[in-house]
Amino acid sequence: MFSRAYRTTITVPPLLWVAVFLLVPYLLMFCYSFWSVSDSGTIMHSWNLDNYKELLAKPVYWQTLLRSMWIAARVMFFSMLLGYPLAYFLSFHAGGRKDLYYQLVIIPLWVSYLVRAYAWKTILGTDGVLNTLLQYVHLTSHPLDFLLYSPFAVVLTLTHIYTPFTFLPIYASLEHIPRNLVEASHDLGATPAQTFWRVIFPLSIPGVLAGATFAFVLSLGDFLAPLLLGGPSGIMISNIVVSLFGAAYNWPLGAAISLCMLALVLALLFFSERLEKKWSFS
Amino acid sequence: MMATTIQSDTVSLLSIRSVAKHFGKNIVLRDISLEIAEGEFLTILGESGSGKTTLLRILAGFEQSTSGEVWMQGERLDTQPPYRRRVNTVFQHYALFPHMTVEQNVGYGLAIAKRPAAEIESRVAEALAKVKMSAYAKSKPPKISGGQQQRIALARALVNRPRLLLLDEPLSALDANLRRQMQVELKALQREVGITFIFVTHDQEEAMVMSDRIALLRSGELEQVASPREIYNRPATSYTAQFIGHTNLLHADIRHGMATCGALRWPTSLPDGKALFSLRPECIRPATAAPAANDAMVRFQARLRDQAFHGATDLLRVESDGGLILTIRTASRDLPDRLLEFEFSAGDAIPVRATSLGSNSTSEDRA
């Protein structure tokens, strides 16, 4: 129904923009990862695999990557633990107050990432709200110093930030389940618990996958929460990249790590998408 | 309240006792009492908003009645959650589980009941064969047609051998031909398995074709409960007469055993006063050349207003002296456009109680 001119007008400008500002930069990142940097700090455009060899040779890189994945996995798990039952409650038990509760979950999404990370810093610090509260009510005599500057603080903060993100796709998938399926299951003798595990949960899997991937990928690449709250033991892979692009001034090595991260993320997205397709029925 | 007693030689399976349902201030059902016999095919017929689906959902356990009780064979049913009732439902939009195969759908109730795998397998196969869907055992529901989903929904319910099967407008989403075919099949299947069916529909023709008895529901109350023939031939109210089939309603004055409505006069046994009669269009016919055989034959003259060809029959609209408009169904033929003479048997004018028809339908709609 749309003319050629119309289709060209809507297609070409975004296509060009995306090519220049997304495709070319990714390709550049790819190129950089095969270049090297001279002692004087200039980029040597000679193609080699040295950066990747160094990544494999030095344990600090893959150890940090594993630690980042472990932190991201915990964030994913806890976001799910908080988000899924909440979404289920809203979708099936909240009755008329559903919309209000939904808005209440959304609002924290609008609060700045930085502000929320900062809020946790003021809560968890040695002289922070939590420690002074615990001493005020005489539960502890000394400040608990493991609260801040630890992987715990990073996991807690990222869970706080990504729980609403996890909630949204789960809630959407639960809302899409026709209610007569639940009735049919009860009608055929299944108790509410059996109905949940045999009908509701399987049909919500696409939402679970989307939410889980979201929480995992975004946590994996985070570098601000670790800088603010992580301390030395909470360093994540992106922090290394940041220092390589900054003080250490080794862009090619940084690009190689970024590219590995990108590959990992794309692989995850690919598999999660495949799984989602398998579990979506419409 | 209409008489809802059933013949004494049948056994009552389900007993609905003064069931009412309010949604806030909105009264959806008021004081419904009904006995349903073992093996019966009962249709709950009504317009949309009459409360028929709510009544069915109360029986299935998806809604709680506001007051009243439901008993099944000496056991209180309405206090039980749906999953403990030996009642199964065929849903309007089938409600097949999209993530399970046809086989898994049909076997769901048996798996929940923890039947042995071999038994599940054979009963599922048998149920699928009964609805002629064996070839689709491994398919997923979204991939098959509406009519096929319908059959699977039926198999999924029947395989559990419920005491009572509830069907919520199961044929409404099918096209006309398939629908007629399924009506016949469903009726035959019910005879074969001997399970009591409660069938909800808004389609009076469907109700007449399939049911042993029809319970006509109107604005949350039972208007009449009777066999299709009785409800058609002897409608108790003007609503029933108009909703089921098509009729002429005659507002008559009665004096000394004679009813008068416009130019029409016929003998009746009713006492003096005003009364409403239902006269089916097919009970009126063009008068024969010979004079009326007896007093019970009523003759009148009327002018043809319009004539609609319906294949085997024609539907005439005539205006008699005094402006009374009547609808008449006759064998198809050409009629001259002049004053004609018609006749009907006085016994075909059935006295009915006056109840108004729902606002969204008139007798004209049902020609």
Add this chain to the structure above:
Amino acid sequence: MEFLVSASTPMKSSRWLTAHALAVFAFLYLPIAILILYSFNGQGVGGFPPRNLTLNWYRILFNDAPIWDSVLNSLIVAAAAMVIALLFGIPAALALDRAQFPGKALFRRLVLLPLILPGIITGLSLLMLFRVAEVRLSLLTIVLGHGTALISVATTEVFAGLQKLNRAQEEASLDLGANYWQTFWRITVPNLKLSIIGAALLIFTLSMDEIAVSFFLIGRDNTLPLEIWGRLRRGITPEINAISTIIFMFSLIAIVFWYRLRTRAQVTPEIGAELVETSQTDSQLSS
């Protein structure tokens, strides 16, 4: 689900779920509440209980010129990024909906990628582009970065709107003699109004808050999040609580504004919901 009332176990599980929901809401809101509370605390950021409630921090904040410079910068960046994202995101949504061209699948994935990728990758790849192109880092590079990353938001929101748009309306317009340009402005845009406003609001807010991409593209002038970030590294004062509280209030106003718009229009799209639903996989866009 009324029938659940009849059984005893679901009641218990429902109570358990209610308690869980309350706990999650407490977890989500407690830090925000504490943040706001301590913006009025005379004794600094930590310390329980809060003492000497004061508006002092707000007074200091209002006299803090660098903060307000950065606020102005952020507003400029957000407005410019919004224009870029809409200018390219709306046609992108239209193209995905109604044009076929080679590389469409790749295009779709590329457009949506910044939404799900960690900001560091988008930021770094653009940094390399600007380095190679010898563009000096400034607010302009941040605008280009935000604009590019947030095209994905405009595209997802508008695409969701297009899915709900009845194509027959546009056909009727063409049938009645309007050309494509007239049809676009008289039929397509009015139908997408809510999606576009929603996208604009979301892009503006996300840009105001963005830090991961800006972090790498920053020149001499700070945006607000980067200004706050710089101060956080030096040490924390309730002044930051005060500015955070003000940002929060503005976010709330934006939400209320959007909510009223939405309820008046009686349409269901939930701001950001399509975003999260479709950002993960673009299955909705691929059908």
